[in-house]
Amino acid sequence: LDMSQEGAIWLSAFLVLMYTIAGGLFSVAYTDLLQATVGWIGCVTFAYYMIANNDSAPAPSIGFPGYIYPDDATCEMYNGVPCDNNEGACCYNVSENCPEGNADSPDCVADNGAYPFGDLPVFDNQMTEAHSMTPFPNAIMFNWATIFVLAFGNLAALDFQARCMASRTPRIATIGCFLGGLLTFFVGIPFSYLGAITRLYYGPDSATADFTTDSCSIALGLPTCALWNPDPDAFIKLLTHEAPPFLGGWCLIGIVAASMSTCDGAILAMGTVFSHNIMRNSRHFLPCVKTSFVTESNLLLMARVVSVPLTCISALIAAFYRSNHSAGATGYLLIVAFDVVLATAVVPLIGAFYTKTPSPLAALCAILVGGITRLVLEFALPKDGWLILPFEGDEFLDYGPAASSAYPAFIDETPDQHWDPSAEGQQCNQPRFNDWTGVDSLAAPVLGAIAFILVQFLERNGPIITFKEDGIMAPYLKRTQVERSYTERIQNPLSLTQSVKSSMRRLSSTVSQKSEGGIETGTPVDAPGTTERATNHDTNHETNHGTSHGNAGDFNKAEKEFEEWLETDGSKKAEQEQAFEAE
Numbered sequence: 373l374d375m376s377q378e379g380a381i382w383l384s385a386f387l388v389l390m391y392t393i394a395g396g397l398f399s400v401a402y403t404d405l406l407q408a409t410v411g412w413i414g415c416v417t418f419a420y421y422m423i424a425n426n427d428s429a430p431a432p433s434i435g436f437p438g439y440i441y442p443d444d445a446t447c448e449m450y451n452g453v454p455c456d457n458n459e460g461a462c463c464y465n466v467s468e469n470c471p472e473g474n475a476d477s478p479d480c481v482a483d484n485g486a487y488p489f490g491d492l493p494v495f496d497n498q499m500t501e502a503h504s505m506t507p508f509p510n511a512i513m514f515n516w517a518t519i520f521v522l523a524f525g526n527l528a529a530l531d532f533q534a535r536c537m538a539s540r541t542p543r544i545a546t547i548g549c550f551l552g553g554l555l556t557f558f559v560g561i562p563f564s565y566l567g568a569i570t571r572l573y574y575g576p577d578s579a580t581a582d583f584t585t586d587s588c589s590i591a592l593g594l595p596t597c598a599l600w601n602p603d604p605d606a607f608i609k610l611l612t613h614e615a616p617p618f619l620g621g622w623c624l625i626g627i628v629a630a631s632m633s634t635c636d637g638a639i640l641a642m643g644t645v646f647s648h649n650i651m652r653n654s655r656h657f658l659p660c661v662k663t664s665f666v667t668e669s670n671l672l673l674m675a676r677v678v679s680v681p682l683t684c685i686s687a688l689i690a691a692f693y694r695s696n697h698s699a700g701a702t703g704y705l706l707i708v709a710f711d712v713v714l715a716t717a718v719v720p721l722i723g724a725f726y727t728k729t730p731s732p733l734a735a736l737c738a739i740l741v742g743g744i745t746r747l748v749l750e751f752a753l754p755k756d757g758w759l760i761l762p763f764e765g766d767e768f769l770d771y772g773p774a775a776s777s778a779y780p781a782f783i784d785e786t787p788d789q790h791w792d793p794s795a796e797g798q799q800c801n802q803p804r805f806n807d808w809t810g811v812d813s814l815a816a817p818v819l820g821a822i823a824f825i826l827v828q829f830l831e832r833n834g835p836i837i838t839f840k841e842d843g844i845m846a847p848y849l850k851r852t853q854v855e856r857s858y859t860e861r862i863q864n865p866l867s868l869t870q871s872v873k874s875s876m877r878r879l880s881s882t883v884s885q886k887s888e889g890g891i892e893t894g895t896p897v898d899a900p901g902t903t904e905r906a907t908n909h910d911t912n913h914e915t916n917h918g919t920s921h922g923n924a925g926d927f928n929k930a931e932k933e934f935e936e937w938l939e940t941d942g943s944k945k946a947e948q949e950q951a952f953e954a955e
Contacts, residue, residue, distance in 0.1 A: 378691040385687040392636045393676040397538050400640050404633040411626030412559050418615060418623035419562040422569050429568040432490040433577055436482040438784045439464040442489060455784045463784050485782065486576035493568040502763045507591040509767050509805060514759040517810030525714035528721050530645060531637030573614050574606035588775040588800035591766040595776040595791040642682045647675035715742035715816030723824050733837050734827035742820025749812030760805035769802035
């Protein structure tokens with residue numbers, strides 16, 4: 373189609389937005405099922421085909437004319453010959469592999485010598501030993517942080533939460549989560565092996581490899597041309613150039629399908645959160661929003677409407693945001709997004725499930741402490757963009773500017789022509805890698821958990837701050853907390869009497885005003901500020917005695933009736949509540 377990347381992003385965003393706002397979670401679920409079935413089968417088929425028909429990783433480099441092999445095993449593998457200028461060394465066999473002596477000749481079998489000992493698809497000790505990949509650095513902290521961020525940060529991912537909450541039963545949600553996890557391993561593990569196969573075709577030993585001339589590295593023994601510039605489109609080229617067209621296209625469809633299923637879930641989640649978490653509670657901080665406005669139909673409409681600008685913002689970021697970060701432009705934003713979720717939402721989520729009476733204040737403090745910590749550490753910790761901690765060793769030195777025009781030690785030249793990094797004027801000035809990315813990701817939820825536990829402990833004998841039962845925190849108060857609040861108030865007759873009297877005064881005044889305006893006095897009137905039972909009691913008085921209480925003169929009668937109820941039924945109810953609490 374010869375479509376630009378920006379045009380493809382906007383077209384995809386439009387299509388996803390249309391079917392998402394049209395059918396909500398149903399359309400997302402059905403399209404995701406189709407996309408996942410087709411995509412996963414394509415990706416797995418492609419992965420197993422490439423694994424079965426290619427080397428698992430680049431073999432030791434065959435080298436080029438004048439290349440010195442690092443050991444006898446590699447020398448025997450490629451029928452090496454004695455070197456001309458280095459006695460006892462084994463060199464590249466020019467007569468066998470490159471008869472014309474020109475490494476650029478199409479008949480010459482040669483590479484860049486980037487893998488003296490070969491590469492591996494998996495390094496067994498990569499997650500336990502920082503120096504496992506010498507002479508290359510190992511981003512061990514970032515790898516561990518990524519695992520924790522994806523494993524636990526996704527617990528609070530809105531699209532996952534929506535699917536769990538929409539399940540018919542908790543058992544179905546549990547089974548779905550386990551099946552999803554197993555399928556992730558089934559698809560993800562073989563697909564991860566394609567990284568090594570991609571390096572086989574488009575890595576530093578390939579004919580298309582590109583290096584920065586003005587760069588040196590002591591660990592690699594290169595005075596110049598040390599920094600390899602990876603091709604950002606290498607995997608796409610693997611699909612379109614190195615695989616059978618049908619399989620490559622099928623896998624590409626699977627990747628697009630996975631991207632669209634992620635997009636539709638994110639669009640639906642953002643619209644739903646704005647509607648149900650913000651608009652539903654907007655009356656608490658926007659007096660102009662009436663309670664009658666917050667209806668299911670209006671919330672559904674708001675979720676659909678707000679999805680449009682949210683999708684446009686997302687498409688703008690995807691199409692035009694650029695960054696030099698090693699994780700990519702939008703890739704780094706995705707990392708930060710999961711970090712924020714892990715730092716703020718995961719601790720309260722776990723606390724709500726595994727604490728007998730979770731404290732709303734503890735959850736709020738955990739969110740604030742975790743979020744502020746993550747934000748502060750994002751800018752306070754040193755980050756050079758390489759995602760590598762400053763471990764000891766030459767492999768943890770960043771690339772420096774070109775150090776010398778001398779030859780590397782693996783080139784068959786006389787020793788006086790070889791590069792000596794310790795010689796004056798030939799030093800490679802390399803700063804040490806210094807990127808603490810990952811530490812902030814792990815530290816923020818830890819401090820958030822400490823804040824949650826501390827506040828939860830301080831509130832063991834009662835709340836430090838009491839939230840209104842009809843306020844903005846009402847959706848986050850558990851029933852036991854509401855019941856406990858009622859018990860505490862019922863045990864204090866004076867406090868309860870004053871609260872309900874105040875409500876009845878407002879009720880009487882409201883009914884009187886409506887009676888004078890010709891409105892039916894028996895119409896239920898909301899009396900905020902009381903507990904559920906007290907409100908029901910007020911409403912019963914209003915409904916049953918609306919006409920008799922239509923003026924302020926009958927308020928004393930209602931007050932007397934309430935005091936009689938308090939002395940009889942109220943005291944019995946208090947005893948029942950005390951017995952319930954004791955049990």
